[in-house]
Amino acid sequence: MSATDLSIFENERDLTAQPGDERDTLVLSMGPQHPSTHGVLRVMLRLDGETVVTADPEIGFLHTGIEKQAENLFWQQAVTVVDRADYLAPLSNSLCYVLAAEKLLGIQNIPPRAQVLRVMFAELTRIASHLVQLGTHAMDLGAQSIFMYAFEMRERILEIMEFVTGARMHQSWFRIGGLAIDVPKGFLDKMDDFIGRFPERLSDIRAILEKNIIIMDRLIGVGKMTAHEAVEWGMTGPILRASGVAYDVRKAFPYSGYETYDFDICTRTSGDSYARFVVRLDEMYEAWRIIKQAREKFPDGPVTIDDRKILPPPKTEIQHSMEALIHHFKLVSSGFNVPEGHIYQAVESPRGELGMYVTSAGGNKPWRVRWRPPSFYNLQALRKLAPGNLVADVVAIIGSLDPVFGEVDR
Amino acid sequence: MAEVKAGRAATAALLAQLAADLGASLLDAVSAADMDEAVIVAAGLLPAVDAVRANGFNLLLDIGATDHHPLTPRFEISYHFLALPEDAVAGSIPSSGVVPARFRLRVFPDDRDPVVPSLCGRWPNADWPEREVYDLFGVRFDGHPDLRRILMPDDWEGYPLRKDYPLRGLNRRFNPGGLPGPVPPVVTK
Numbered sequence: 001m002s003a004t005d006l007s008i009f010e011n012e013r014d015l016t017a018q019p020g021d022e023r024d025t026l027v028l029s030m031g032p033q034h035p036s037t038h039g040v041l042r043v044m045l046r047l048d049g050e051t052v053v054t055a056d057p058e059i060g061f062l063h064t065g066i067e068k069q070a071e072n073l074f075w076q077q078a079v080t081v082v083d084r085a086d087y088l089a090p091l092s093n094s095l096c097y098v099l100a101a102e103k104l105l106g107i108q109n110i111p112p113r114a115q116v117l118r119v120m121f122a123e124l125t126r127i128a129s130h131l132v133q134l135g136t137h138a139m140d141l142g143a144q145s146i147f148m149y150a151f152e153m154r155e156r157i158l159e160i161m162e163f164v165t166g167a168r169m170h171q172s173w174f175r176i177g178g179l180a181i182d183v184p185k186g187f188l189d190k191m192d193d194f195i196g197r198f199p200e201r202l203s204d205i206r207a208i209l210e211k212n213i214i215i216m217d218r219l220i221g222v223g224k225m226t227a228h229e230a231v232e233w234g235m236t237g238p239i240l241r242a243s244g245v246a247y248d249v250r251k252a253f254p255y256s257g258y259e260t261y262d263f264d265i266c267t268r269t270s271g272d273s274y275a276r277f278v279v280r281l282d283e284m285y286e287a288w289r290i291i292k293q294a295r296e297k298f299p300d301g302p303v304t305i306d307d308r309k310i311l312p313p314p315k316t317e318i319q320h321s322m323e324a325l326i327h328h329f330k331l332v333s334s335g336f337n338v339p340e341g342h343i344y345q346a347v348e349s350p351r352g353e354l355g356m357y358v359t360s361a362g363g364n365k366p367w368r369v370r371w372r373p374p375s376f377y378n379l380q381a382l383r384k385l386a387p388g389n390l391v392a393d394v395v396a397i398i399g400s401l402d403p404v405f406g407e408v409d410r
Numbered sequence: 411m412a413e414v415k416a417g418r419a420a421t422a423a424l425l426a427q428l429a430a431d432l433g434a435s436l437l438d439a440v441s442a443a444d445m446d447e448a449v450i451v452a453a454g455l456l457p458a459v460d461a462v463r464a465n466g467f468n469l470l471l472d473i474g475a476t477d478h479h480p481l482t483p484r485f486e487i488s489y490h491f492l493a494l495p496e497d498a499v500a501g502s503i504p505s506s507g508v509v510p511a512r513f514r515l516r517v518f519p520d521d522r523d524p525v526v527p528s529l530c531g532r533w534p535n536a537d538w539p540e541r542e543v544y545d546l547f548g549v550r551f552d553g554h555p556d557l558r559r560i561l562m563p564d565d566w567e568g569y570p571l572r573k574d575y576p577l578r579g580l581n582r583r584f585n586p587g588g589l590p591g592p593v594p595p596v597v598t599k
Contacts, residue, residue, distance in 0.1 A: 060561040067546075068570055072577045103443065227499045231469050234535035245498055252510050342476075343444050344490055344514065357488055359476050370474035372490070380538045409561055 025053055030394070032061050040405050041398070043382070045391065052394060055386035057379055062409040070369040074335030075101055078366055080172045082356075085371065086407040087169060089129040091121050092349035093407075094174045097369065099255055100345035100358040101176045104338050107305060114178040114303040115257045120191075120294040121161075121173070122256070122347070123287040127198075128157045129350035130280045130287075137277065137399035138209065141218045146209060153201050160190055177311045178304030191295050198288050206281055219274035223385040223397035226271055233381040236374050237352025238283060239401065241267045242275035249348040261290050273400035280402075309336055335364040351375050351402055371410055375403040421446040421513050424465040431461050447514035455517055455527045459489075463532065467491035467513055468499070470529065473539035475547045479573040483518040485549055487526050490514050519549060528554040546571040 031042040040061035046053040066085050070078040082097040083090040095118060102110070135150030158168040164183050165171040173180050209215050225235070230243040240247055246265045250258040266282035268275035304311050312331050313324040340362040346355040352374030361367040378401045385401075386394050425439045428448050435454025440447050450458050471490035478484050493511045519526050528551035529536035540551040541560040548569035551557055559566060567582060568575055579588035 060563075063561040065570060068577060231494060231499055232534060234470050234533065245494060247494055247498070247510065253512075343442075344512070345444070353471065355472060355490065357472070357474050357490070368476040370472070370476065370488070372472040372474070376538065377535055380535055384534070
């Protein structure tokens, strides 16, 4: 569009004067720089006074072609780009991807230590992600200090992540066939410290927020969704559970040994923003319970499968074995081939059912990695939830839907 | 895996009904490793979806596309469904959680004029994923109320997830680092 092209203003005029409308409405463009839109969401609101008549979210500002990039990398390399989609819960993305690739390869003997560590870190990620949601959601509603409490707690988790994987975010720690490296010495002490402190910190936040009159006033009855509507709009995760449907991928289609852990599905029945808020608080406690059980059963042993065609041999072996060197060279220069086929793999990410429909054409790169991003479907329901509410409530509803735009736009 | 077996029992009835309802429109019915799936022609999509829904698959999980170029037919549109038991939706919450089933439909539209019926009349959440498939693959959805680009800018040329579209894009005004290439044909709405 050139600088003199004024057609955009004509479009806007068209939107305000809807033929057949009895009352005048105003079109308000909220975002993409608005702080409460959690990144880069633009919502075109049509307002009657201060009441929303229609809300049309516009997305795509953060589109980085992750699906296209994944098709152009070796199977193992693609772990690093799938991490970038949901940047608040990177390990959920890579867990989904490596599980899909392992199923296509027919790998079933992932060592128990790797399984336990995968579960442990997926749940740590869930707590970290829910803490960001909680902090920013409370800040949107005017409670500034909760943000600091929540981010301080998240910092402790990111410290563990950095200690183990070397990165605070985008850990890329899971590998097809196991984990990149084993945990360093002193990891269990750090975990014990975290497990010991967390419940108290969580109950602090609960005490401040759960019965807080301002929070209740702003959230109860706002953005209500019945169970049937939630199913109709394809909602998953905390939003579906807050409407009273006890669907959790970890229980329904267990992966990575989740069937061996004792945890509850947290549900509420009112289906409003407050129910979603409380479900996330409950889920953090359940995630802590899973981490605690994983710590108790923490087994010894290797963290990768013993297959030189998938994972490179250890460095010490490369130094004296020609065969190991050749394996290493082959894996680095051309990767490995995956048998032809397609598979749908889902995990319970902090935002809901994160699915990947992975197609292999038999080559050393994924032919197609199709995301089922939970935020994408959850955010779409804003068109259903926002109309009839006040403008200020739109902020509360967006916060309670918890969209992450790395994942919505990929 | 008891859950998977229970899920498979639910889809067996569906596959039988699809075979009866669709006749020649049903190209293949496979019991894949992850879930049961049916391959159908594009014209049979809406009757097939009605049968899927009548068999309890009430949640449309995902609509996605795959480009199999240079193989033909090149475009595959995949639909994933989830069946949540009606009593779970109605509010009686089993403590152990619901035991759902998944099902997949695959459609291979015509290469020269890729068009598939839209599911927007059946599920409201079909809107955005269908726009995304149109945006990135150039497959049209017949009956979609508002079929326009969703992730790429409105004036973008080409369909980035097609296999003949280069990774770094085409050399255009805003993309001097892209590869030279012909202007791709525009898929009209």
